[in-house]
Amino acid sequence: MKELQYQYALLKKENLEGFVNRLSGMRKVMAPVAKGYNNFAFEEVHSGKGITLNYVPTILPPKKYFMPQHETLLRYQIGKGIQVETVMDSEPMVLFGIHTCDLAGIQCLNAVFSERPKDYNYLTRKPDILIIGLECNNYCDEHASCGLVNANLPNGGYDLFFTDLGDYFIVHVNTQAGEEIVAATKSFEPSEKANLYELMELRESKRKIFKNEVPLAPRHIPELFEGAFESKVWAEVGERCLACGNCTNVCPTCYCFDIREQVSLDAKSGNRYRMWYSCQLEPFAKVAGGVNFRQTRAARQRHRYYRKFKYPVLKFSRFFCTGCGRCSRTCMADIRLKDTLNALIKEKTTKLWRDWE
Amino acid sequence: MERLGIKETKFAVKIAKILKTRRMTEHEKLFELAFEDGDGLDYEPGQFIMISVFGIGEIPISLTSAPTNRLSFEICVRAVGKVTDALHKLEAGDLVGIRGPYGKGFPIRLLEGNDLLIIAGGLGIAPLRSLINYVLVNRRDFGKVHILLGCKSPQDMLFVDELENWNQRMDVHYKCTVDKAAPDWAGNVGVITTLIPGVDLEPERTFAVVVGPPVMYKFVIRELLAKNIPERHILVSFERHMKCGLGKCGRCQMQNLYVCQDGPVFNYDDIKHLSEAL
Numbered sequence: 001m002k003e004l005q006y007q008y009a010l011l012k013k014e015n016l017e018g019f020v021n022r023l024s025g026m027r028k029v030m031a032p033v034a035k036g037y038n039n040f041a042f043e044e045v046h047s048g049k050g051i052t053l054n055y056v057p058t059i060l061p062p063k064k065y066f067m068p069q070h071e072t073l074l075r076y077q078i079g080k081g082i083q084v085e086t087v088m089d090s091e092p093m094v095l096f097g098i099h100t101c102d103l104a105g106i107q108c109l110n111a112v113f114s115e116r117p118k119d120y121n122y123l124t125r126k127p128d129i130l131i132i133g134l135e136c137n138n139y140c141d142e143h144a145s146c147g148l149v150n151a152n153l154p155n156g157g158y159d160l161f162f163t164d165l166g167d168y169f170i171v172h173v174n175t176q177a178g179e180e181i182v183a184a185t186k187s188f189e190p191s192e193k194a195n196l197y198e199l200m201e202l203r204e205s206k207r208k209i210f211k212n213e214v215p216l217a218p219r220h221i222p223e224l225f226e227g228a229f230e231s232k233v234w235a236e237v238g239e240r241c242l243a244c245g246n247c248t249n250v251c252p253t254c255y256c257f258d259i260r261e262q263v264s265l266d267a268k269s270g271n272r273y274r275m276w277y278s279c280q281l282e283p284f285a286k287v288a289g290g291v292n293f294r295q296t297r298a299a300r301q302r303h304r305y306y307r308k309f310k311y312p313v314l315k316f317s318r319f320f321c322t323g324c325g326r327c328s329r330t331c332m333a334d335i336r337l338k339d340t341l342n343a344l345i346k347e348k349t350t351k352l353w354r355d356w357e
Numbered sequence: 358m359e360r361l362g363i364k365e366t367k368f369a370v371k372i373a374k375i376l377k378t379r380r381m382t383e384h385e386k387l388f389e390l391a392f393e394d395g396d397g398l399d400y401e402p403g404q405f406i407m408i409s410v411f412g413i414g415e416i417p418i419s420l421t422s423a424p425t426n427r428l429s430f431e432i433c434v435r436a437v438g439k440v441t442d443a444l445h446k447l448e449a450g451d452l453v454g455i456r457g458p459y460g461k462g463f464p465i466r467l468l469e470g471n472d473l474l475i476i477a478g479g480l481g482i483a484p485l486r487s488l489i490n491y492v493l494v495n496r497r498d499f500g501k502v503h504i505l506l507g508c509k510s511p512q513d514m515l516f517v518d519e520l521e522n523w524n525q526r527m528d529v530h531y532k533c534t535v536d537k538a539a540p541d542w543a544g545n546v547g548v549i550t551t552l553i554p555g556v557d558l559e560p561e562r563t564f565a566v567v568v569g570p571p572v573m574y575k576f577v578i579r580e581l582l583a584k585n586i587p588e589r590h591i592l593v594s595f596e597r598h599m600k601c602g603l604g605k606c607g608r609c610q611m612q613n614l615y616v617c618q619d620g621p622v623f624n625y626d627d628i629k630h631l632s633e634a635l
Contacts, residue, residue: 073366073368074368074369074370076411078411078412081372081393081452082372082411082452082454084369084370084372084411084454086363086366086368086369087363088363088366112605113605115604117367117603117604117618118367119367119603119605120363120365120366120367121363121366121368124363229632255605255607256606256607256608257600257601257605257606257607258600258606258608259414259415259600259601259606260414261411261412261413261414263412267412270411270412272368272409272415274600274606277606277607277608279607279610284607284608285597285598285608285610285633286598287571287596287597287598288435288437288438288596288598289437289570289571291571293597293611293633294633299633303610303633306612306613310613311612311613314613315613
């Protein structure tokens with residue numbers, strides 16, 4: 001217990017504003033701020049005032065800082081010869097108030113971009129960004145499915161981690177950089193045994209609140225998808241899908257991109273950049289000659305679900321769904337992740353009964 | 358914002374000069390390239406490169422030369438889009454950007470000592486020419502070599518002089534067919550599958566290597582299986598759009614596989630169950 005105490009610090013709620021003020025004096029601080037009714041976004045803040053800590057997942061996940069929507073890769077000059085320079089933009093910052101679902105999302109991206117061949121643009125930027133997590137004591141809304149993917153509890157991937165315990169936050173110090181923040185901002189107090197017991201109690205009570213949101217154990221989900229490629233559910237989802245690409249844009253683990261060129265008017269210089277792209281858009285899987293390997297919306301939606309629950313399990317041994325619920329919240333056609341999973345499960349159990357009879 | 362020049366990024370391109378071009382048909386043009394700094398390109402038959410036309414874009418193109426020549430490499434480009442159209446406008450002396458090579462090529466070590474049945478449809482001859490020329494240089498490492506070629510019409514035939522050479526050689530069995538031709542065409546007319554039943558082969562020691570348009574595979578593979586060629590002895594190579602070549606951008610994904618990293622050459626046995634493959 002004694003050793004654990006050293007890993008935890010306390011921040012009284014009345015000191016929160018001062019903490020953020022001092023932190024923003026050290027480096028850029030990005031935190032959730034309210035954007036109209038029930039909408040939130042990560043934005044730069046200069047004081048603790050504008051921050052909303054009680055928020056449903058932001059419109060865009062924090063992946064926008066690790067993998068910007070628009071990222072320059074190369075610049076070139078065309079003259080007698082061609083001069084090419086590889087570039088990348090990076091900026092030290094600290095993200096404050098990252099929910100556990102989004103921490104899981106960042107961990108997924110880490111796995112993708114550190115897999116060989118490595119993506120050095122991502123890997124060079126990553127250490128510049130410090131992360132302060134924030135625990136959810138309860139569900140944010142009905143779209144979340146963090147119980148299913150076990151993302152409602154912290155599982156690393158942060159420098160500091162805040163848990164709201166009423167009058168104060170108990171703060172897990174996970175890295176040296178986190179320790180330096182605690183020391184430099186001078187807003188924290190050492191933790192007592194009693195505080196740790198309070199944290200344990202909260203975690204215990206969360207077990208009763210966060211439950212698997214679908215009637216199938218997570219370990220059976222890949223198996224469910226194994227036999228669901230020809231399922232009727234995809235046709236039904238595809239029928240409603242508008243192919244707008246919103247679900248992939250707001251997903252914390254979607255990382256597909258396009259690479260494009262931007263050229264000056266005199267065609268003497270230009271740059272090559274990558275931008276977010278979406279497998280839900282019709283040209284995504286098109287090849288020369290007009291063949292499209294995922295022509296229908298049903299095939300594209302199916303691909304999205306398989307990229308969350310099946311393919312990454314084979315490659316990275318984890319789901320690429322963090323249960324944040326953004327895809328369901330943003331969908332204009334009311335395609336809900338939980339509904340889709342439930343429909344697949346129902347179809348499978350019905351079939352099992354039929355086969356048995 | 359801090360702007361860093363990063364050296365190790367995989368998106369860096371090397372400048373290459375076009376040494377020679379040769380118009381092959383109305384739509385296809387052959388380019389011979391070499392790096393400006395004198396480096397060679399270290400590649401295997403069946404691999405591809407990402408080629409940049411600065412100001413226009415970057416695309417994947419398979420290497421059509423055999424890696425037996427270290428000083429230059431060749432690509433055969435069909436003008437079908439923005440970048441390929443721009444490439445067609447380039448001539449000897451012009452500069453392009455190259456990165457790669459990428460992907461898994463034809464498994465030479467696996468093929469050595471066996472008979473080969475090489476089946477090319479249309480532009481599929483481009484990557485297969487790399488393999489064929491490699492095999493011909495190292496002819497004694499391989500058993501019988503059958504080459505079957507199919508194209509739309511005699512005017513669409515690529516590498517005509519080399520085809521003639523293969524036709525003349527005693528150590529290669531070469532056959533070609535066209536979908537349609539003028540009455541003065543003396544050769545075969547019909548789809549490529551019509552050539553397969555006539556090939557005299559020992560299925561257990563034959564590897565079939567098939568590259569062509571998506572529509573071709575199903576029919577060719579059916580014929581090969583009818584010839585009792587084992588599924589593990591059928592190799593295919595796929596074409597997809599690609600943006601990174603690094604297994605990240607997602608464009609070339611077919612189910613759980615990335616064509617750019619896991620392919621483009623696949624063993625039929627490994628991908629036969631994938632519905633997004635063909």
